Amino acid sequence: MIITDLRTNHLTNPLGYHLERPVLSWIVEESSGKKQAWARIEAALDPDFQQLVYDSGNKENLSSLGVEVDLKLLPCTRYYWRVTVKADNQECGVSETAWFETGKMQENWDAKWIQAPFEKEIHPYLYRNFCLKAPVRRARVYVTGLGLYELELNGKKVGEDYLAPFYNDYNLWQQYQTYDITDLLFEGDNALGVLLGNGWYKGRFGFVDGLNELYGDQMKFLCEIRIELENGETVTLGSDESWLCCPSPVLESSIYNGEYYDARMEIKNRSTASCDTAGFVQAVPSAPPKGELYERLSPPLVIMERRKPVELLHTPAGELVLDFGQVMTGWVEFNCGLPEGAEVLLQYGELLQHDNFYNENLRTAKQEYRYRSSGEKVCVRPHFTFYGFRYVKVTGMQQVCMEDFTACVIFSKLDRTGEIKTSDEKVNRLFENCLWGQKGNFLDVPTDCPQRDERMGWTGDAQVFAATASFNRYTPAFYRKFLHDVLLEQRQLNGSVPHVVPDILGQIRSILHQTDGDAPHGSCAWGETATVIPWTLWLFYGDKTLLEEQFENMSGWVDYMKNQDDTYCGGSRLWTHGFHFADWLALDNPDKSSSFGGTDCYYVASACYYYSAWLTAKAARVLGKEEEAVRYGTLAGEIKQAVQQEYFTPTGRIAVDTQTGMVLALYLDLVPEQFKERLKRDLKKNLEDHDNHLTTGFVGTPYLCPVLSDNGMADEAYTLLLNEDFPSWLYEVNMGATTIWERWNSVLPDGLVSDTGMNSMNHYAYGSIVEWMYRYMCGINPMEEAPGFKKALLRPQPDQRFCWAEGSYVSASGTYRLGWKWTDTGITYEIQVPFDTEARLVLDGKPVRVLCGDEEVKLARENGVWLLTPGSYKIDVIKPN
Structure with missing residues (x-):
């Protein structure tokens, strides 16, 4: 028996996190027993x-x-923990030791917020030296x-984090970080230094070009150092007026535009x-x-x-362009030894046009890094930005050596949990594209894109992708932070959910004193972030x-939705008021210049109203909130x-x-039972009328293939997956995509971008097809x-257009694997x-034959379903007729 994945609040050995209610979890592997x-x-x-x-x-x-351990935690204290597990066959195992350490909690800070006495555009460097009289414990x-x-401490970066203190609504809360600096200190003279940049707090962010200082107009800093020496002495150092400061080499920094670094202004022996x-x-x-x-x-x-x-391109336009072979998020670090004063310009883009560098789809975002050399040979990187x-494109170097350049891929550190492989290499590439879309957009918040002048936490994208994300990676801590952001915003809006979280659109509206037009919150499907993600986390992690x-x-x-209904819709229990994105970017709107889909937005809104009420009723029941369960269940x-009364005729024709x-209607069971078969036929005919191609957008696409597979149309679901012409997932693969596009036709068949106004090559929402691959192709499903x-629930649906497929998922309870392959006589499942x-x-x-390990066994059956206990199985099935 091996006990692994010891986590506190879904984090491994968390240091200085919010741990008011420590919840400890683990996984048991390689046990000869069956049950705990x-x-x-x-x-x-x-x-x-x-x-x-x-x-x-x-x-x-x-x-x-x-x-949840009943433990009154002390501030600034490390707790060690372990778990012992005994199996039903008397096998016993003891885990290795894990730990968690509290932050300051409610303690007062022995430090002050400080800033440099410079013009607000000047990026400061702050410095403090100190002497320790004994070795550090x-x-x-x-x-x-x-x-x-x-x-930085004694010339070395503190911690592995970048872009700290990360992104949230700074009007509502501000995170601080805790780092173990024991190994960076020594007896004698020490020094601490810090560079400050604009970030989301002070720099330009949002759709209004030139609008910055959205949360504040000054860079500022707070820190407290606690040092225990081997001689028993305790030293506390806090930020205050004794700190020194000077302008830093960072001349400009911006999330969208990039960074300008003048190494000639480098501080000699910085942070030493x-x-x-x-x-x-x-x-x-x-x-x-x-x-x-x-x-x-x-x-x-x-x-x-x-x-x-992977390649250095000499473009027809005479440019030197490095191709990294993969769309990603992060930056490039490079070795530079140019003469003093020489300037290097790096420009970042997602694709080429006419074999030349291209960045017009970035809109007003520059995505640049400028570096002015000091004449010294150094490794260079940005500090306060990131790029998609x-x-x-490299300008300013006569010769570019590929070995001098390295792409650094950044994203939130979440354990990989899922894997799918098939006999079709294009489908495998699609799966990888989805993984890269998640990597590129899980940057502290689930962003819509990492490159253009947006990069916001669009809530619609977040909720449709939550289950896919949770198959791919271990997400509960990531979504817990995001849903905390969402909740704080909801409390400002009487329960409504902003279109983006943190609510930068609302912040801009407040700064500009805008009162006309639609407020940037309260759209159906986008607001479902508040209900779908919590329920998804419950299904996947059971916490x-x-x-x-x-x-x-x-x-x-x-x-909030009920209040909208009662106030503006006459209590009709139909949500027919306000602005809604609804089936965004669907292909069925006759007006091809519109980004709105062809499905009536108020039908979508009413369906989402039902879905959220239904999920909330179920959550209330899980939590023992019986009064709320009845209330929300009745509302649903x-x-x-x-x-049903509004959108279905007496003969069962759906109005939408x-x-x-x-x-x-099928996914949410909104169709009257007696008309379900007709609706299935109508959906199948609709697909046939579109040559078995989809027309769906952000709302319909995540549910399309699951609905087909659940309603006897698995062949049609596989056809949608395997289509290679527009619109389809493999069309993107054939066009060389390495991530998921925002639009089905982000790139046209001639290789040109379809639209520069709103076109990202890294938008994960349509990657939700991967959830279907886990659940239906590989058959791995949670059970309520x-x-x-x-x-x-293991319910694979093999298709003969594949020779084989296999999936694995490291769930919160351990690893499930399910693979199938066609044989001469049928199918073999492992x-x-x-x-x-x-x-x-x-x-x-x-x-016809079941092996558990090396032993042939007979499976128990209940209500037509085979029952599997823990173990590894090989099951041969006669080919169905």
Whole structure:
């Protein structure tokens, strides 16, 4: 038995995170047993567990999905914990030791907010040196800065994070980070330095070109250092007026435009005790930001990969362009030894046009990095920006050596959990494109794109992709932070959900005193972020504390919709008021210049109204909130009845006869039961009328293939997956895409961009097809009756256009695998079910031979479903007729 994946609040060994309610979870692997008999959790103040502060004892009901330990936490304290598990066959295992460490919690700060006494456009460098009289036993720094900061100690970067303190609504809250700096300090002279940049807080962000200072107009800094020396002495150093400062080499920084770094202004021996401080001036106090200071929720935002260029292009326009072979998010670092004063310009883009560098789809975002050389040979990188790119145009170098350039891929550090491979290489490339779309847009918040003058947390994109994201990577901590952002915004808007979170559009509207037009919140499908993501997290991870925490998101959104209904729609239980994106970017609008789909927006709104009320009722029932369960369940029933009366004729014809209209009715069970078969036929005919191609947008696409597979049209679902002409997923693959596009025709068959006004080559929403691949092609599904994959429904739907397919998923309960391949006589399935779980297997055909390990076994059956206990299976099935 091996016990792995020990996590606290879904994070591995979290340091200085918000840990008010520590929830501990783990996974058991390689056990000879089938079920957990009991488990025991111990927590202590020391790694030898001599100072126990918590001991659950041997308990049968401790779930590996999460145990909330009853422990009154102390600030700035590390807790060690381990878990012992005994299996039903008496096998016993003890985990390695994990830990979590609290931040300052409610303690007062022994530090002041400070800033440099410069013009607000000048990027400052702040510095403090100090002497320690003995070797260091333990040291921490509690730190934040606005807009962005990079902290250095004795010449080395502190922590693995970039773009700290990350992105949230700074009016509502402000994260600080905690770092272990023990190994960076030594007896004698030490020095601390920090660079500050504009970031989201102070730099330009949003659609209004030239509008910056959205949350504040001054860069500022706060830090407290606590050092325990081997001689027993404690040293505390805080930011105050004794810090020194000077202009930094960063002349300009912008999320959209990039960065300008003049190495001639480099501070000699920066962030070391021998730093030359001639000309430095003292820092001055700064007003605290508006938002409450809070321990971090954001998972680490780090360099996750490094990639070398695959080709140096000499374009017809005479440009030198590095091709990294993959659209990604991050930046390029490079070795530079140019003469003093020489300037290098890097320009970032996603694709070529006419074989030349191209960046017009970035709109007003420049995506540049300028570097002016000091004459020294150094490795260069930006500090306060990021880029979405595949291609980098290099200007200012006579010769470009590919070995001198490395792409640094950054995204939130989430464990990889899912994998799919098939006999079709184009489908495999599509799967990889989806993975890269998630990497490129999971940058502290789930953004819509990482390159143009947008990069916002569009809530519609986030909710349609949540399940796909949670198959691909371990997402609960990431979405917990995002849903906290959402909740704080909802509290400002009577439960409504902004179109983007953090609500930068609302902030811009406030700054410009705009009162006309539609407010940037309250759209159907986009607002479903507040209900769909919490329910998705519950299904995938089974942590009731998360669902309880996020129930306010869910109920707030439903209550907002009901208020809209009661106020503007006469209590009709149809949502027929306000602005809605609805089936955004669908192809069925007769007006091809419009980004709106052809499905009636109020039909979509009413369907979403029902969906959210239904999910909230189910969540209330899980949480034992019976009164709320009845209230929201009754509301959902009333909405369903109103939708059926309004949108279905007495003979069963649906009034909204688009693909999305029919798919929503089937997916949400809004169609009257007696008309379901007719609606299936009508949907199938609609597909045939479009030559078996989709016309759906952001709302319809995620549900289209699942609805087909659930309603006897699996062949049609596979056809949509495998189509290679426009519009289809493989059309993008054939056109050389390495991520998911924003539009079905972002690039035309002649290789030219279809539209420069709104066209991203890295937009993950349509990557939601991968959820269908996990659930239907590979058949791996969670079950509501035992969430967190304690029970799984294995329901593969093989298709003979593939020779084989296989998927694996490291669930919260362990690893499931399911693969199938066609043989001369039928199909062979290979399945793995993890320890302490159960699986329900649905097959098209009867097993003729079942091996569990090397032993032939007979499977139990219940209500036509095969029952699998933990183990590895090989199942031969006669080819169905």
